[in-house]
Amino acid sequence: MKVVETMVQIPLDLEKIRLDFPILHTTVNGKPLVYFDNGATTQKPLAVTRAIETYYNTYNSNVHRGVHTLSQKATIAYEESRTTVAGFINAKPEELIFTKGTTDAINLLAYTFGKQFIKEGDEIIISAMEHHSNIVPWQLCCEDRKAVLKVVPINDKGELEMGEYEKMLSDKTKLVAITYVSNTLGTVNPVKDIIALAHARNIPVMLDAAQAVQHIAIDVKELDVDFMAFSGHKLYGPTGIGALYGKESWLEQLPPYQGGGDMIKTVSFDKTVYADPPLRFEAGTPNIAGAIGMAAGVKYLIGIGLDKIATTERVLTEYALEQLSSIDGLRLIGTAEHRGPTFSFIIGNSHPTDVGELLDMQGIAVRTGHHCTQPLMDLFCIPGTARASLSFYNTPEEIDRLVDGIHKAMKLLKK
Amino acid sequence: MTIKESQDRIIEDFAAFEEWTDKYEYIIQSGEDLPPMDPQYKTDDNLIRGCQSRVWLHADFKDGLLHFTADSDAQITKGLVSLVTTVLSGQSPADIADAELFFIDAIGLRSHLSPTRANGLLAMLKQIKMYALGYKVQQAQKN
Structure with missing residues:
Protein backbone atom coordinates (compact mmCIF):
# COMPACT_ATOMS: atom_id res chain seq x y z
CA MET A 1 0.00 0.00 0.00
CA LYS A 2 1.32 3.44 -0.91
CA VAL A 3 0.96 6.63 1.08
CA VAL A 4 -1.49 8.05 -1.45
CA GLU A 5 -3.70 4.95 -1.37
CA THR A 6 -3.67 5.13 2.41
CA MET A 7 -4.51 8.81 2.50
CA VAL A 8 -7.59 8.21 0.34
CA GLN A 9 -9.03 5.92 2.98
CA ILE A 10 -8.63 8.47 5.76
CA PRO A 11 -11.92 10.31 6.32
CA LEU A 12 -10.31 13.24 8.18
CA ASP A 13 -8.53 16.31 6.86
CA LEU A 14 -5.33 15.63 8.80
CA GLU A 15 -3.63 18.82 7.71
CA LYS A 16 -6.50 20.85 9.13
CA ILE A 17 -6.70 18.78 12.31
CA ARG A 18 -2.97 19.14 12.94
CA LEU A 19 -3.45 22.91 13.06
CA ASP A 20 -5.36 22.33 16.31
CA PHE A 21 -2.15 20.97 17.87
CA PRO A 22 0.61 23.62 17.84
CA ILE A 23 3.22 21.20 19.21
CA LEU A 24 2.97 19.04 16.08
CA HIS A 25 4.57 21.88 14.14
CA THR A 26 7.67 22.11 16.30
CA THR A 27 11.09 20.61 15.60
CA VAL A 28 13.20 18.23 17.68
CA ASN A 29 16.94 17.97 17.08
CA GLY A 30 16.46 20.11 14.01
CA LYS A 31 13.85 17.81 12.45
CA PRO A 32 10.08 18.22 12.29
CA LEU A 33 8.64 16.35 15.27
CA VAL A 34 7.05 12.96 14.67
CA TYR A 35 5.15 12.28 17.87
CA PHE A 36 4.59 8.56 18.33
CA ASP A 37 4.34 8.47 22.11
CA ASN A 38 0.59 8.92 22.31
CA GLY A 39 0.22 5.86 24.52
CA ALA A 40 2.14 7.74 27.20
CA THR A 41 0.23 10.95 26.71
CA THR A 42 -1.54 12.58 23.80
CA GLN A 43 -0.91 16.14 22.68
CA LYS A 44 -3.48 18.78 23.56
CA PRO A 45 -5.64 20.66 21.07
CA LEU A 46 -6.06 24.42 21.46
CA ALA A 47 -9.66 23.76 22.55
CA VAL A 48 -8.27 22.17 25.73
CA THR A 49 -5.54 24.68 26.58
CA ARG A 50 -7.93 27.56 25.86
CA ALA A 51 -10.64 26.12 28.10
CA ILE A 52 -8.14 25.89 30.97
CA GLU A 53 -6.85 29.39 30.29
CA THR A 54 -10.38 30.82 30.18
CA TYR A 55 -11.26 29.14 33.45
CA TYR A 56 -8.22 30.56 35.25
CA ASN A 57 -8.46 33.98 33.63
CA THR A 58 -12.20 34.59 33.91
CA TYR A 59 -13.98 32.42 36.51
CA ASN A 60 -11.39 30.72 38.73
CA SER A 61 -13.05 29.99 42.04
CA ASN A 62 -13.57 27.09 44.42
CA VAL A 63 -16.54 24.83 43.78
CA HIS A 64 -19.56 23.59 45.75
CA ARG A 65 -19.35 25.99 48.67
CA GLY A 66 -19.73 29.53 47.50
CA VAL A 67 -22.78 31.70 47.01
CA HIS A 68 -20.83 34.25 45.04
CA THR A 69 -21.19 34.37 41.29
CA LEU A 70 -17.74 33.08 40.35
CA SER A 71 -18.01 30.09 42.65
CA GLN A 72 -21.38 29.23 41.17
CA LYS A 73 -19.99 29.59 37.67
CA ALA A 74 -17.04 27.33 38.52
CA THR A 75 -19.35 24.79 40.18
CA ILE A 76 -21.61 24.69 37.13
CA ALA A 77 -18.59 24.28 34.82
CA TYR A 78 -17.14 21.51 37.01
CA GLU A 79 -20.44 19.60 37.19
CA GLU A 80 -21.11 20.14 33.48
CA SER A 81 -17.67 18.67 32.82
CA ARG A 82 -18.71 15.61 34.80
CA THR A 83 -21.86 15.35 32.69
CA THR A 84 -19.83 15.69 29.48
CA VAL A 85 -17.24 13.06 30.44
CA ALA A 86 -19.97 10.73 31.77
CA GLY A 87 -22.00 11.23 28.59
CA PHE A 88 -18.94 10.33 26.52
CA ILE A 89 -19.13 6.78 27.88
CA ASN A 90 -22.95 6.84 28.20
CA ALA A 91 -22.91 6.98 31.99
CA LYS A 92 -24.96 9.11 34.36
CA PRO A 93 -23.03 11.99 36.01
CA GLU A 94 -23.65 10.41 39.43
CA GLU A 95 -21.72 7.38 38.26
CA LEU A 96 -18.56 9.28 37.38
CA ILE A 97 -15.95 10.06 40.02
CA PHE A 98 -13.21 12.48 39.07
CA THR A 99 -9.79 11.15 40.07
CA LYS A 100 -6.17 12.12 39.46
CA GLY A 101 -5.98 9.59 36.65
CA THR A 102 -6.31 5.89 35.92
CA THR A 103 -3.85 4.87 38.63
CA ASP A 104 -5.74 6.88 41.22
CA ALA A 105 -9.06 5.47 39.99
CA ILE A 106 -7.84 1.86 40.33
CA ASN A 107 -6.36 2.53 43.76
CA LEU A 108 -9.65 4.08 44.84
CA LEU A 109 -11.55 1.01 43.73
CA ALA A 110 -9.00 -1.48 45.12
CA TYR A 111 -9.14 0.17 48.52
CA THR A 112 -12.89 0.70 48.81
CA PHE A 113 -14.01 -2.50 47.11
CA GLY A 114 -11.43 -4.47 49.04
CA LYS A 115 -12.54 -3.04 52.35
CA GLN A 116 -16.21 -3.70 51.65
CA PHE A 117 -16.20 -6.99 49.79
CA ILE A 118 -12.90 -8.89 49.90
CA LYS A 119 -12.33 -11.47 52.62
CA GLU A 120 -9.62 -13.98 53.41
CA GLY A 121 -9.29 -16.60 50.67
CA ASP A 122 -11.23 -14.57 48.09
CA GLU A 123 -9.78 -14.18 44.63
CA ILE A 124 -9.26 -11.25 42.26
CA ILE A 125 -8.50 -11.92 38.61
CA ILE A 126 -6.19 -9.77 36.51
CA SER A 127 -4.24 -10.64 33.35
CA ALA A 128 -0.61 -11.11 32.32
CA MET A 129 -0.70 -7.98 30.15
CA GLU A 130 -1.68 -5.50 32.85
CA HIS A 131 0.09 -2.20 33.42
CA HIS A 132 1.71 -2.00 36.87
CA SER A 133 -1.12 0.30 37.90
CA ASN A 134 -3.59 -2.56 37.43
CA ILE A 135 -1.32 -5.01 39.27
CA VAL A 136 0.11 -3.29 42.32
CA PRO A 137 -3.15 -1.84 43.76
CA TRP A 138 -4.62 -5.36 43.67
CA GLN A 139 -1.49 -6.84 45.24
CA LEU A 140 -1.83 -4.30 48.05
CA CYS A 141 -5.51 -5.15 48.35
CA CYS A 142 -4.83 -8.90 48.43
CA GLU A 143 -2.09 -8.45 51.00
CA ASP A 144 -4.38 -6.41 53.18
CA ARG A 145 -7.40 -8.71 52.84
CA LYS A 146 -5.41 -11.99 52.73
CA ALA A 147 -6.90 -12.63 49.32
CA VAL A 148 -5.36 -14.30 46.26
CA LEU A 149 -4.45 -12.63 42.97
CA LYS A 150 -5.00 -14.81 39.91
CA VAL A 151 -3.41 -13.97 36.56
CA VAL A 152 -4.97 -14.91 33.21
CA PRO A 153 -2.16 -16.04 30.88
CA ILE A 154 -1.66 -14.86 27.30
CA ASN A 155 -0.56 -16.64 24.13
CA ASP A 156 2.50 -15.87 21.95
CA LYS A 157 0.58 -13.28 19.96
CA GLY A 158 -0.31 -11.42 23.12
CA GLU A 159 -3.94 -12.47 23.33
CA LEU A 160 -5.72 -13.56 26.49
CA GLU A 161 -6.18 -17.30 26.98
CA MET A 162 -9.94 -17.07 27.34
CA GLY A 163 -10.28 -20.79 28.14
CA GLU A 164 -7.95 -20.33 31.10
CA TYR A 165 -9.90 -17.27 32.18
CA GLU A 166 -13.14 -19.18 32.15
CA LYS A 167 -11.58 -21.95 34.24
CA MET A 168 -10.26 -19.40 36.73
CA LEU A 169 -13.69 -17.96 37.52
CA SER A 170 -15.11 -19.55 40.65
CA ASP A 171 -17.23 -18.86 43.70
CA LYS A 172 -14.13 -17.41 45.30
CA THR A 173 -13.73 -14.77 42.57
CA LYS A 174 -14.90 -11.40 43.84
CA LEU A 175 -13.70 -9.13 41.04
CA VAL A 176 -12.19 -9.25 37.57
CA ALA A 177 -9.90 -6.28 36.79
CA ILE A 178 -8.60 -6.39 33.23
CA THR A 179 -7.29 -3.98 30.66
CA TYR A 180 -9.41 -3.16 27.63
CA VAL A 181 -6.37 -2.41 25.42
CA SER A 182 -2.78 -3.40 26.25
CA ASN A 183 -0.47 -0.38 26.52
CA THR A 184 2.50 -2.49 25.40
CA LEU A 185 1.10 -4.98 22.89
CA GLY A 186 -1.78 -2.99 21.46
CA THR A 187 -4.07 -6.00 21.97
CA VAL A 188 -7.77 -5.17 22.17
CA ASN A 189 -9.29 -7.66 24.58
CA PRO A 190 -12.71 -9.32 24.07
CA VAL A 191 -14.23 -7.34 26.92
CA LYS A 192 -17.84 -8.28 26.09
CA ASP A 193 -17.00 -11.96 26.56
CA ILE A 194 -14.93 -11.23 29.67
CA ILE A 195 -17.85 -9.37 31.22
CA ALA A 196 -20.49 -11.90 30.14
CA LEU A 197 -18.52 -14.83 31.61
CA ALA A 198 -17.99 -13.00 34.91
CA HIS A 199 -21.60 -11.84 35.13
CA ALA A 200 -22.82 -15.39 34.61
CA ARG A 201 -21.35 -15.97 38.07
CA ASN A 202 -22.43 -12.58 39.43
CA ILE A 203 -18.85 -11.34 39.52
CA PRO A 204 -18.31 -7.63 38.79
CA VAL A 205 -15.73 -6.46 36.24
CA MET A 206 -13.49 -3.41 36.20
CA LEU A 207 -11.95 -2.34 32.92
CA ASP A 208 -8.71 -0.39 32.74
CA ALA A 209 -9.65 1.77 29.77
CA ALA A 210 -6.61 4.08 29.87
CA GLN A 211 -5.57 2.88 26.39
CA ALA A 212 -9.10 2.36 25.09
CA VAL A 213 -11.24 5.50 25.51
CA GLN A 214 -9.15 7.50 23.04
CA HIS A 215 -9.49 4.86 20.33
CA ILE A 216 -12.83 3.05 20.80
CA ALA A 217 -16.28 4.50 21.37
CA ILE A 218 -17.31 2.98 24.71
CA ASP A 219 -20.89 2.61 25.95
CA VAL A 220 -20.72 1.37 29.53
CA LYS A 221 -24.41 0.50 29.53
CA GLU A 222 -24.14 -1.60 26.42
CA LEU A 223 -20.96 -3.26 27.75
CA ASP A 224 -22.70 -3.67 31.10
CA VAL A 225 -19.32 -3.10 32.76
CA ASP A 226 -19.38 -2.46 36.51
CA PHE A 227 -16.37 -0.17 36.86
CA MET A 228 -14.08 1.55 34.39
CA ALA A 229 -10.97 3.67 34.93
CA PHE A 230 -9.43 6.11 32.47
CA SER A 231 -7.21 9.18 32.26
CA GLY A 232 -7.72 12.68 30.91
CA HIS A 233 -4.22 13.16 29.56
CA LYS A 234 -4.35 10.14 27.26
CA LEU A 235 -7.68 11.48 26.00
CA TYR A 236 -6.28 14.79 24.68
CA GLY A 237 -6.96 16.49 28.03
CA PRO A 238 -4.63 17.70 30.78
CA THR A 239 -2.60 15.62 33.24
CA GLY A 240 -3.73 15.14 36.83
CA ILE A 241 -7.35 14.29 35.99
CA GLY A 242 -9.11 11.04 35.21
CA ALA A 243 -12.22 9.17 36.12
CA LEU A 244 -13.64 6.09 37.72
CA TYR A 245 -16.98 5.01 36.38
CA GLY A 246 -19.03 2.79 38.66
CA LYS A 247 -22.59 1.53 38.39
CA GLU A 248 -24.74 3.46 40.82
CA SER A 249 -25.74 0.27 42.65
CA TRP A 250 -22.05 -0.50 43.28
CA LEU A 251 -20.87 2.99 44.19
CA GLU A 252 -23.62 3.33 46.80
CA GLN A 253 -22.19 0.33 48.63
CA LEU A 254 -18.58 1.52 48.71
CA PRO A 255 -17.09 3.29 51.74
CA PRO A 256 -15.16 6.57 51.39
CA TYR A 257 -11.58 6.47 50.12
CA GLN A 258 -10.19 9.64 51.68
CA GLY A 259 -11.70 11.94 54.28
CA GLY A 260 -11.94 15.72 54.07
CA GLY A 261 -14.07 18.51 52.75
CA ASP A 262 -16.64 18.02 50.01
CA MET A 263 -17.17 14.31 50.73
CA ILE A 264 -19.49 14.75 53.71
CA LYS A 265 -23.11 15.63 54.42
CA THR A 266 -22.61 16.56 58.07
CA VAL A 267 -19.65 16.37 60.42
CA SER A 268 -19.70 16.17 64.20
CA PHE A 269 -17.16 14.70 66.58
CA ASP A 270 -19.57 11.86 67.32
CA LYS A 271 -20.65 10.97 63.81
CA THR A 272 -19.93 12.09 60.29
CA VAL A 273 -22.43 11.38 57.54
CA TYR A 274 -20.84 10.90 54.15
CA ALA A 275 -22.06 12.44 50.95
CA ASP A 276 -23.66 10.33 48.23
CA PRO A 277 -21.54 9.22 45.27
CA PRO A 278 -19.73 10.66 43.41
CA LEU A 279 -18.82 13.41 45.92
CA ARG A 280 -18.26 10.76 48.63
CA PHE A 281 -15.10 9.86 46.75
CA GLU A 282 -13.88 13.37 45.97
CA ALA A 283 -12.42 14.68 49.23
CA GLY A 284 -10.92 18.16 49.17
CA THR A 285 -10.87 20.78 46.46
CA PRO A 286 -10.99 18.87 43.18
CA ASN A 287 -8.91 19.48 40.06
CA ILE A 288 -11.41 21.98 38.64
CA ALA A 289 -9.26 23.16 35.74
CA GLY A 290 -8.41 19.52 35.00
CA ALA A 291 -12.07 18.50 34.82
CA ILE A 292 -12.87 21.47 32.57
CA GLY A 293 -9.90 20.62 30.34
CA MET A 294 -10.84 16.95 30.20
CA ALA A 295 -14.39 17.83 29.16
CA ALA A 296 -13.03 20.21 26.51
CA GLY A 297 -10.92 17.35 25.12
CA VAL A 298 -13.92 15.04 25.04
CA LYS A 299 -16.03 17.67 23.26
CA TYR A 300 -13.23 18.18 20.75
CA LEU A 301 -13.19 14.44 19.96
CA ILE A 302 -16.97 14.31 19.64
CA GLY A 303 -16.77 17.29 17.30
CA ILE A 304 -14.36 15.43 15.04
CA GLY A 305 -16.45 12.27 15.23
CA LEU A 306 -15.49 9.11 17.08
CA ASP A 307 -16.31 6.96 14.06
CA LYS A 308 -13.99 8.99 11.83
CA ILE A 309 -11.27 8.80 14.47
CA ALA A 310 -11.68 5.02 14.65
CA THR A 311 -11.55 4.66 10.85
CA THR A 312 -8.46 6.88 10.59
CA GLU A 313 -6.66 4.96 13.29
CA ARG A 314 -7.60 1.64 11.70
CA VAL A 315 -6.15 2.77 8.36
CA LEU A 316 -2.99 4.06 10.07
CA THR A 317 -2.70 0.78 12.01
CA GLU A 318 -2.90 -1.29 8.85
CA TYR A 319 -0.36 0.89 7.08
CA ALA A 320 2.04 0.88 10.04
CA LEU A 321 1.74 -2.89 10.43
CA GLU A 322 2.47 -3.42 6.75
CA GLN A 323 5.45 -1.04 6.77
CA LEU A 324 6.97 -2.24 10.04
CA SER A 325 6.56 -5.90 9.06
CA SER A 326 8.56 -5.22 5.90
CA ILE A 327 11.67 -4.34 7.94
CA ASP A 328 14.07 -7.26 8.00
CA GLY A 329 15.30 -7.89 11.53
CA LEU A 330 12.43 -6.08 13.23
CA ARG A 331 10.35 -8.20 15.59
CA LEU A 332 6.92 -6.99 16.63
CA ILE A 333 6.05 -7.83 20.22
CA GLY A 334 2.31 -8.31 20.19
CA THR A 335 0.66 -9.54 17.04
CA ALA A 336 -2.92 -9.91 18.19
CA GLU A 337 -5.72 -10.22 15.67
CA HIS A 338 -7.66 -7.35 17.27
CA ARG A 339 -5.33 -4.47 17.95
CA GLY A 340 -5.00 -0.74 18.34
CA PRO A 341 -2.38 1.63 16.88
CA THR A 342 0.37 0.68 19.35
CA PHE A 343 3.44 -1.17 18.12
CA SER A 344 6.13 -2.58 20.36
CA PHE A 345 9.21 -3.79 18.58
CA ILE A 346 12.78 -4.88 19.02
CA ILE A 347 15.53 -4.83 16.44
CA GLY A 348 17.85 -7.83 16.39
CA ASN A 349 19.56 -7.94 19.75
CA ALA A 365 9.50 10.38 19.68
CA VAL A 366 8.92 6.77 20.74
CA ARG A 367 8.95 5.24 24.20
CA THR A 368 11.53 2.67 25.25
CA GLY A 369 11.69 0.36 28.22
CA HIS A 370 9.32 -2.03 29.92
CA HIS A 371 6.32 0.33 29.66
CA CYS A 372 5.35 -0.44 33.27
CA THR A 373 4.65 -4.03 32.25
CA GLN A 374 7.66 -5.86 33.68
CA PRO A 375 5.87 -9.22 34.09
CA LEU A 376 4.96 -9.04 30.40
CA MET A 377 8.60 -8.35 29.41
CA ASP A 378 9.63 -11.39 31.47
CA LEU A 379 7.10 -13.51 29.56
CA PHE A 380 8.63 -12.47 26.24
CA CYS A 381 12.17 -12.77 27.75
CA ILE A 382 13.15 -9.25 26.68
CA PRO A 383 14.41 -6.26 28.73
CA GLY A 384 12.01 -3.91 27.01
CA THR A 385 10.86 -2.67 23.64
CA ALA A 386 10.69 0.48 21.60
CA ARG A 387 7.05 1.45 21.27
CA ALA A 388 5.42 3.61 18.65
CA SER A 389 1.86 4.55 19.61
CA LEU A 390 -0.20 6.48 17.10
CA SER A 391 -3.09 8.89 17.19
CA PHE A 392 -5.56 10.01 14.53
CA TYR A 393 -3.46 13.14 14.02
CA ASN A 394 -0.50 11.11 12.80
CA THR A 395 0.00 10.68 9.07
CA PRO A 396 1.15 7.89 6.75
CA GLU A 397 4.17 10.10 5.88
CA GLU A 398 5.14 10.07 9.54
CA ILE A 399 4.98 6.27 9.51
CA ASP A 400 7.33 6.36 6.51
CA ARG A 401 9.67 8.59 8.50
CA LEU A 402 9.62 6.07 11.35
CA VAL A 403 10.50 3.27 8.94
CA ASP A 404 13.34 5.33 7.42
CA GLY A 405 14.45 6.26 10.92
CA ILE A 406 14.55 2.62 11.97
CA HIS A 407 16.62 1.75 8.89
CA LYS A 408 19.08 4.51 9.76
CA ALA A 409 19.27 3.34 13.38
CA MET A 410 19.83 -0.25 12.21
CA LYS A 411 22.67 0.88 9.97
CA LEU A 412 24.36 2.71 12.83
CA LEU A 413 23.85 -0.20 15.18
CA LYS A 414 25.05 -2.56 12.43
CA LYS A 415 21.88 -4.71 12.57
CA MET B 1 48.50 11.29 28.66
CA THR B 2 46.71 13.15 31.43
CA ILE B 3 42.98 12.91 32.00
CA LYS B 4 42.58 16.39 30.57
CA GLU B 5 44.64 15.59 27.50
CA SER B 6 42.65 12.48 26.63
CA GLN B 7 39.43 14.40 27.02
CA ASP B 8 40.71 17.18 24.76
CA ARG B 9 41.62 14.56 22.18
CA ILE B 10 38.08 13.12 22.14
CA ILE B 11 36.61 16.61 21.84
CA GLU B 12 38.95 17.31 18.94
CA ASP B 13 37.81 14.11 17.18
CA PHE B 14 34.19 15.12 17.60
CA ALA B 15 34.79 18.66 16.34
CA ALA B 16 35.49 17.21 12.90
CA PHE B 17 32.04 15.62 12.64
CA GLU B 18 29.39 17.43 10.69
CA GLU B 19 26.57 14.92 10.92
CA TRP B 20 25.05 13.53 14.09
CA THR B 21 25.40 10.09 12.55
CA ASP B 22 29.23 10.47 12.46
CA LYS B 23 29.17 11.17 16.17
CA TYR B 24 27.13 8.07 16.93
CA GLU B 25 29.19 5.92 14.57
CA TYR B 26 32.29 6.94 16.54
CA ILE B 27 30.65 6.23 19.90
CA ILE B 28 29.28 2.86 18.80
CA GLN B 29 32.65 1.93 17.28
CA SER B 30 34.38 2.88 20.57
CA GLY B 31 32.07 0.43 22.28
CA GLU B 32 33.04 -2.28 19.86
CA ASP B 33 36.72 -1.52 20.43
CA LEU B 34 36.33 -1.95 24.16
CA PRO B 35 38.23 -5.09 25.17
CA PRO B 36 35.76 -7.81 26.17
CA MET B 37 35.19 -7.94 29.89
CA ASP B 38 36.50 -11.06 31.61
CA PRO B 39 33.33 -13.09 32.36
CA GLN B 40 34.53 -13.62 35.95
CA TYR B 41 34.06 -9.87 36.52
CA LYS B 42 30.64 -9.69 34.85
CA THR B 43 28.92 -10.42 38.13
CA ASP B 44 25.94 -8.97 39.92
CA ASP B 45 28.36 -7.35 42.36
CA ASN B 46 29.90 -5.38 39.52
CA LEU B 47 26.54 -4.55 37.94
CA ILE B 48 25.50 -0.92 38.05
CA ARG B 49 21.79 -0.88 37.57
CA GLY B 50 20.54 1.90 35.37
CA CYS B 51 16.85 2.21 34.69
CA GLN B 52 16.96 0.78 31.18
CA SER B 53 20.49 -0.25 30.20
CA ARG B 54 22.92 -2.12 32.43
CA VAL B 55 26.59 -1.38 33.02
CA TRP B 56 29.21 -3.66 34.59
CA LEU B 57 32.35 -2.12 36.04
CA HIS B 58 35.45 -3.75 37.52
CA ALA B 59 38.39 -1.87 39.04
CA ASP B 60 41.97 -3.18 39.37
CA PHE B 61 44.56 -1.38 41.47
CA LYS B 62 48.13 -2.02 40.32
CA ASP B 63 51.37 -0.13 40.97
CA GLY B 64 49.56 2.88 42.29
CA LEU B 65 47.26 3.15 39.27
CA LEU B 66 43.60 2.27 38.75
CA HIS B 67 42.54 0.22 35.73
CA PHE B 68 38.92 -0.19 34.72
CA THR B 69 37.23 -2.82 32.62
CA ALA B 70 33.58 -2.39 31.78
CA ASP B 71 30.68 -3.49 29.62
CA SER B 72 27.09 -2.53 28.85
CA ASP B 73 24.14 -4.24 27.20
CA ALA B 74 23.32 -1.07 25.22
CA GLN B 75 25.62 -0.10 22.37
CA ILE B 76 25.57 3.69 22.83
CA THR B 77 26.05 3.40 26.58
CA LYS B 78 28.86 0.91 25.96
CA GLY B 79 30.53 3.39 23.63
CA LEU B 80 30.40 6.13 26.25
CA VAL B 81 31.58 3.68 28.89
CA SER B 82 34.51 2.88 26.61
CA LEU B 83 35.40 6.57 26.24
CA VAL B 84 35.19 7.08 30.00
CA THR B 85 37.44 4.12 30.77
CA THR B 86 39.91 5.27 28.08
CA VAL B 87 40.09 8.66 29.78
CA LEU B 88 40.37 7.38 33.34
CA SER B 89 42.09 3.99 33.17
CA GLY B 90 45.75 3.93 34.15
CA GLN B 91 45.53 7.12 36.21
CA SER B 92 46.21 7.54 39.90
CA PRO B 93 43.31 7.41 42.37
CA ALA B 94 44.03 11.00 43.39
CA ASP B 95 43.89 12.27 39.81
CA ILE B 96 40.69 10.33 39.10
CA ALA B 97 39.05 11.53 42.30
CA ASP B 98 39.88 15.14 41.44
CA ALA B 99 39.15 14.90 37.72
CA GLU B 100 36.44 16.92 36.14
CA LEU B 101 34.83 15.01 33.28
CA PHE B 102 33.93 17.73 30.85
CA PHE B 103 34.11 15.83 27.56
CA ILE B 104 30.64 14.23 27.66
CA ASP B 105 29.04 17.64 27.83
CA ALA B 106 31.43 19.04 25.22
CA ILE B 107 30.57 16.35 22.64
CA GLY B 108 26.89 17.08 23.12
CA LEU B 109 25.89 14.00 25.10
CA ARG B 110 25.08 15.67 28.37
CA SER B 111 21.62 14.12 28.28
CA HIS B 112 23.35 10.82 29.09
CA LEU B 113 24.35 12.25 32.44
CA SER B 114 20.84 13.37 33.31
CA PRO B 115 19.40 11.47 36.26
CA THR B 116 16.14 11.02 34.37
CA ARG B 117 17.97 9.21 31.59
CA ALA B 118 19.13 6.69 34.16
CA ASN B 119 21.12 4.68 31.64
CA GLY B 120 23.83 3.60 34.01
CA LEU B 121 26.54 6.01 32.82
CA LEU B 122 26.00 8.51 35.62
CA ALA B 123 25.92 5.70 38.18
CA MET B 124 29.10 4.29 36.67
CA LEU B 125 30.90 7.63 36.98
CA LYS B 126 29.83 7.82 40.62
CA GLN B 127 31.15 4.31 41.18
CA ILE B 128 34.49 5.17 39.55
CA LYS B 129 34.82 8.22 41.80
CA MET B 130 34.03 6.03 44.82
CA TYR B 131 36.78 3.55 43.89
CA ALA B 132 39.23 6.40 43.33
CA LEU B 133 38.38 8.07 46.62
CA GLY B 134 38.64 4.74 48.44
CA TYR B 135 42.12 3.99 47.06
CA LYS B 136 43.21 7.61 47.54
CA VAL B 137 42.34 7.43 51.24
CA GLN B 138 43.96 3.99 51.55
CA GLN B 139 47.19 5.27 49.99
CA ALA B 140 47.22 8.39 52.15
CA GLN B 141 46.94 6.18 55.23
CA LYS B 142 49.86 4.00 54.08
CA ASN B 143 52.10 6.98 53.49
Missing part, protein backbone atom coordinates in the same frame (compact mmCIF):
# COMPACT_ATOMS: atom_id res chain seq x y z
CA SER A 350 19.70 -4.13 20.00
CA HIS A 351 18.86 -2.48 23.25
CA PRO A 352 15.59 -0.51 22.96
CA THR A 353 17.22 2.62 24.46
CA ASP A 354 19.72 2.73 21.57
CA VAL A 355 16.91 2.53 19.04
CA GLY A 356 14.93 5.18 20.94
CA GLU A 357 17.89 7.56 21.13
CA LEU A 358 18.73 7.22 17.45
CA LEU A 359 15.10 7.82 16.51
CA ASP A 360 15.01 10.87 18.79
CA MET A 361 18.02 12.27 16.94
CA GLN A 362 15.79 12.15 13.86
CA GLY A 363 12.95 13.97 15.58
CA ILE A 364 10.90 10.81 16.18
